[in-house]
Amino acid sequence: MVSPVRISIDAMGGDFGPSVVIPGCALARERYPDSEFLFFGDESMIRPVLDAHPALAAVSTIEHTDVAVRMDDKPSQALRHGRRRSSMWLSLEAIKAGRADVAVSAGNTGALMAMSKLCLRMMAGIERPALAAIWPTLRGESIVLDVGATIGSDAEQLVGFSVMGEAMARALFGVHRPKVGLLNIGVEEVKGLEYIRAAGQILREGNIPIDYAGFIEGDDIGKGTVDVVVCEGFTGNIALKTAEGTAKQIAEYLRQGMRRSLLSRIGFLFAKAAFDTLKEKMDPRKSNGGVFLGLNGMVIKSHGGTDAEGYSAAVALGYHLSRNGLMKKIEDGLGHYDRDRAVVAAEQAEVVDS
Template structure:
């Protein structure tokens, strides 16, 4: 469980979170107990829960504290995990649990929405309902990445396939604002994912983005240059920026490798009686390793660049994992992510057009 982040936002004591209770492989069976766990650790949360009341209400009976802190909104429609985004948008708009949980953010009835549902449908609905922020052309999904130093933020991991130089700069600003909240760092370090650290390597758009970030001399972040794929696990920077195609492949590769290593270890420990004895002698070390590799601890992708905060939980997670996504949502709302992003974007674009050293600036 991530330690609570120091509160920096002046706002009502309660953080209002809307939940899509029907999203994910097991829907409300995971969402309700997950929300209950999050409420135990973050008691200043109120929930608006959207889902089929015939399913959700009986589950709430087992969690009286959560029931008291929640308002249940009946929704007859839920978005299937295999639904195409366009199909979900046509059939699920206005009345699905996913749409209504996002709409609560738009109307100001919630500070942040959380769903474990279909990623493509969630992004499509979020973009349609909330729209992108001023000066942001495309949104990004930011993931928390466990590293040897602790954690980093990687974006985009699947929202935008292909990105030009300006979009990569936008992602750097978005990720930097999130890192300032998550890691309590005044100027997080940001790197661009590339095939080498030399300035002459990589795609032209990546090289251009690197040059522009160096020249911008941003106050909200420190540009550290290019990073390579093997730097992701080292944690050499606080934020790694890439476009969604490469980012999603990197994410899925890391998840698959973690499962592969876990499978190898389980097989090796059960092979002989000596291996089993060795496991017992080193159980504490293996327990720490298992906790470090537990994907539930870093569950939750943040949709950045929209006029509102949406958190995507892994669809196959359990209650503990969903609780982690809710707590991430809490941290982003409590520490005023939207305002920090807005300030960083205004500062960057103001710097682009203000004259420097007698020059006229960009036109």
Template sequence: MASSITIALDAMGGDLGCEAVVSGASIARVRQPDVRYEFHGDEGQLKPLLDADAELKAVSTIHHTDVAISMDDKPSQALRAGRKVSSMWLAIDAVKQGRAHAAVSCGNTGALTVMARMVLRTMPGISRPALAAIWPTMRGETVVLDVGANVVAEHDALVNFAIMGEAMARTALGQPKPTVGLLNIGAEEMKGNEQIKAAAETLRSTHLDFEFAGFVEGDDISKGTVDVVVTDGFTGNIALKTAEGTARLIGDYLSNAMRRSLASRIGYLFARGAFNVLRQRMDPSRVNGGVFLGLNGVVVKSHGSATAEGIAAALDLAIDMARNDIIKKIAVDLEQVQGGRDDAAEQAEATPEPSTA
């Protein structure tokens, strides 16, 4: 566990620019005053913002670059234009160099995925990183991964996602022994494709400090049936965007209903406290931030349109991941699973072929 945490921020990423990033760091500083910040971006924009916040300025440094990755850039374009010089690349590189314990960006997801993998590399046994999000549920919160980094995931990747997800559940949610489920079209063992079935078979035989609950369905995510939901990035991203859209739809329905008549407006006045609680629970910024798991360093992706509150939430998540040394926890579990795979392979090779005589 690191005693003093430094977070590197891509100050040029996102839709709202440097002001939102600095404001988010100011909010996070109040909540966690022992953290330092590296801002990577245009000093001409950043310096006046930090000059106006003396307490944040005292724990911050600016690393100048005027090269920013556009939200519309393809990953290949981003690499050509921003490799080693963009605010996104430099924030990630601060983690590699050991100056920062985590990097946070509101920028282009595809570019961030490629740059993070190129700079930090994947951990031994991991072919591709996964993007994990914390999902509000009826019971509290659930870790869901992958939510967009990998369109397709083979069974070995799904097993690794489960290992990384349970480490995040222990770190971010404080679950001592998380429950893990594979997202499927049904809870029955015969359902699903061969990759999901193979991953389930492996997870059932894995002796790690989590409980494999088998298959879960889409409605189990919001129910909070398990602490970790594992799926491929294609399915996970659609589920995430659908949930966010549904939350906005319900919010619009409620808002319109409350303005429909004088009676409904009076009713709103009496129930305003309850509606405020509901609004806070449905606010996406409250749980903003997805973590790239499987890299040799912590990288957190914030929504591109995140406000200062949302960026502060992403910073809180990055700080928790760094403080609790999630990379080490994942490495220990991966080594144990890989050791089990090697033992099984050796046993299979040592077993003689049955005689056909």
């Protein structure tokens, strides 16, 4: 029998705390019976909600703490009053101590980022973490990273993101050789920013076993041209938010159009199934959950304002990544990359010597 996936939950995170977090976990537990939960937060708030979900309660433990990171805390404030004692910190420490396989929080992104780095530390060979998002596309789903964990990047960091994103695609989509593309303006090798071109060269010419597909442009993301879209955090965040804005804009146009006349209202009723499909495909709750990559531990960030259904998607994401050995896959990928760097360094040394 396989051992259960142990999920560590910051029960106080998000706009609604336990009232959304617990029902979300209950949904996830229904779908993945081989999961167990460790809740951190105010027991007086957690207990009554948990009691309403006996199947979940049967596989859950609560560890009480009074301290919670607020949604508007700056990272420095969160660290000052929440280090070692907040529900967020304790949920991370549970992975570090080997008591859980993955942590989930809907708490504030900056604070979660800062605490994760401090508590879990970066993996060897990775300088900066990345936040990886799941992006619905015409071909299914892609992974886009970094969508805003850090700002600014260099070629080596983009290559690191590529290795980690590729490992995540293998763990999540079950694809054997996911295609990886670098987000740029123009697809020709000579185009775009210097550090992106340099990253392209390493991915093309290095001995890293990645299916590198070259540069892609903004409109390739929605097409699903590649499985993994790699970019620097500022760019990724702008792309993600812009796409969200465009989707909302079109939904609003449709809503207005459908209300305009009796005829279009009737049409809407007939075509309701089609609209429901669209709604489901674009449902932000379904792709809820970003993954902090590059840490010694798996941390899932849920949207703060999501509902139980959305929260369960973030938990499911953590479940799948853990079940499919994301951490091991990343370590293997980085191992190849390190060997590649060592080979390059040795070759350069030889050139210097001769």
